[in-house]
Every structure is written in C-alpha cells, then in structure tokens.
Amino acid sequence: MYIDTGTGQPYIPTPSYFLGCFDIYDQEETLGEELERFNPNDAADREELILKYCLVGNCTYRQRFLLYKCLEKALQDERYDFKSLLRYDPEAYSSFPCGWDEMENTRTFFEDILRLAAVEWKDDLHKASVEDQATWITVN
Template identity: 50%
Template structure:
C-alpha cells in the first residue's frame, strides 16, 4: 500500500486537494493579489495557474503518487454528474478562501480539465511508468 508522503497512512488523493495552493486565507494581499492577475475563465491563464502552482507544489511526489492523483482527477472528469462548482464555493465556517470571483467561475469543469491536461502532459513519462506497473503491489 502506498503511503502518504507526510503521514503514516494510506495515500488517498482528492480532487479538492489540488486547490490548496490557491487558498488565499490570511494571504489576500500577497497570494490573493498575484492570483487576481489571472483570468480564471481563460484556458491559457488556467493552464498557467496549473503550471506555476500545482506542478511546483506536487513536484516532490513520487511517480506513483502522481499517477494516483491524476487518476482521481480523471475519474472525476469522467463522471458527468461530478459537481466541480461545490469545490470552489466559500464555506463561511471554514478558513479556506479562494480569490475573488472563483466561486462564480463560468465553467469549473473546464478549470479541472485544464489542470488534468497540464499534469498529464508534464508528468507523461512518470504516468506511463506507473501505468506499466501492477498497482496492486504498491
């Protein structure tokens, strides 16, 4: 069983985890201002966000961890009923906060499709390597 890189428990990636780098709570005047430079409804900008934040943040993962993360996202994208919008909604009971306007994104699914595309392209070799292994032995 593949373990979480930081915790002594099974690795269980979630689609929501991909948004962690965009949480601006208590960083509205730094990260928040930086992220507001991007148009969240523009595919090219979303792809840049994925490259500049998600790829950098997850670079430490092993090829197996990356494979599982991309598989979880791919599975969500295959599910036509998966509601990506709920991942971006602000919960007033939570300390999580996304940049202004992200909860009104025109097509949240497209945002995650762009993330999937970037991760699949950038990690192509590692994903292929993992796909050729017997995942049941991890």
C-alpha cells in the same frame, strides 16, 4: 492502497487536492494579490495558473499518478459537481481568490488540469502505470 510515507496514512486524493495551491487564507496580501491578476475564465490565464501553481508541488510519481487517476475518474462522471469544490465556506480555514466561486465553467478548469498534467507529468505517469500498484501498500 498507497500509504503516504510522510504521514503513514492512506493517500486517497480527490480533485480538490489540485486546488490547495490556490488557497489564499492568511495570504490575501501576497498569494491572493498575485492570483487576482489572473482570470480563471480565460484559457491562457487558466493554463498559466495550472502550470505555475497546480502541477509543481512536491508529489511523488505515485502520488501524481493517483491524483491524475482520481481526476480522470471524476471527469468521466457527468454529474460530478466541480463547482462545489470552489464554493465559499465561511466556517472553513481556507479561501480562494475573489470571484473564483463564480467561475463560469469549473469542469473546463479541471479538464485543463488533466490535459496539462498528462503532458507535464508524462514520465511520472508512465513510470507509475507500469508498476504493480499492489506493492504500494507498504509503509516505509
């Protein structure tokens, strides 16, 4: 199991990790307005959203590999409820741009993330894939 060197805790990503960059809580007038210019149901807008916001975080190559693999596994499960990841929760300290909880096909959104990550993260994914993941257990 990979230990996040920043927190010292196990790093166990879920597909929701790809959505953190779209959280507009307390940023409605800045990030929120910027994201509302995009239509996540439009293929071109969706690609721009993913490339500009989703795949540019400060992840290590190992974290990218684990993120990619967790999303790949979720997409293999026909019953995985991607729509629930965008569901509005009034009790949560997070929110997505207006209308995102009504996205036409959330699975397609995540399929596009996986497709684009395979291209954008190609070198990192390869580097991690040839390592022995058992050596990732150590804490720095």
